[in-house]
Amino acid sequence: MDAAGLTKLLSPTGWALLSALPPYDERRTMALSERLRREGLDPELIAAALTQSRLRAKAHAKFGDFAEGMLFTPAGLEQATRLTVAAHHARRYTAAGVSTVADLTCGIGADSMAFAGVGLNVLAVDLDEVSASVATVNLRHFPEAEVRHGDGLAVDLEAEGVDGVYADPARRTSSGSRVFDPAAYEPPLDAVLGLRARIPALGLKLGPGVPHSALPNDAEAQWVSVDGDVVELGLWFGPLAPDGPGRSALVLRPDGAHVLRSGVDGPAAPPVGPVGGYLYEPDGAVIRAGLVAEVATAVQGRLVDRTIAYVTSDVLRPTPTATAYRVLDTLPFGLKRLRTYLRERDVGRLTIKKRGTAVVPEQLRAQLSLRGSAESTIVLTRVDGRQQVLVVEPV
Incomplete structure (x- = not known):
């Protein structure tokens, strides 16, 4: 969406049109567009409204019903923090005693909404004019939030009374390609990290694939998963990391939020042993954080292989940071053997999980x-270096 389309959308006619559109249905979009044209509406306005309708439908996964009152850009929605995760970000700032947060790369304003929603004063800045305009709309209900179009790194933080900083550097090019070099982020990662010398309460959102070796040693690095999907890596400094530097996993599930944490050095490597009566699959955030050993300790377990993130135990110890399975059988991997085994048991619907094998489930x-x-x-994996098939059932 360009600035002209946004301007038309924000007119009384445009806002009324957007509010009157039916739930988005790709199959009916063309017919709806043609009908609105026949009614004499501006084609550019129609295109902008239908684009927003499509983005709002997609945004429900991140924002729920709040999406219906928001505006989006495609790139902004892609990078926007889920509302449930943004709420956890906001709680860090309130717990640290922060009063004014500068969101230096606010995008469409998702995190700024969460900050303002818990009573923080918010200065939201974005280098992209359309994004800043969209954020202004999305933050319209929060008088304690100010949105500016400009370079967040150029803000005089001290003069603005800022005592907490947040940034989510852009990690895609204008064409949508991923950027893997932190120096090529917008703004560059080192430039943002340099702010912690001025404002110790600094928080950053990064992609979850950043290697441990690239992480600052004075940060709490927290990987976050939502319903099993690893969505981000947060770096938290100073008072935003009250337990000090280290690695943690925040696992958000329907039954609540669960945190697993380790110090800078991490735990001792868990033992490796034979498959027991139960298999535990650690959550993806736990694996990314390198905290499989903590899961093994929690379930009195051991690894099935030194290089595989599956934990086995002789006891059932349910933990919210791993999915538990009861092990029914174990057999060496072989296509004919497995086919015979499953046919003898009249299996027709098969869930295939894998780790440490080149087999393609489909x-x-x-x-x-x-x-x-x-x-x-079934679980296809290595057990003490050998390819095995574990027949399991969820607990």
């Missing part, structure tokens, strides 16, 4: 050619 499922009525779950 190809294996086709090769097994199962037609039974029963359902089963």
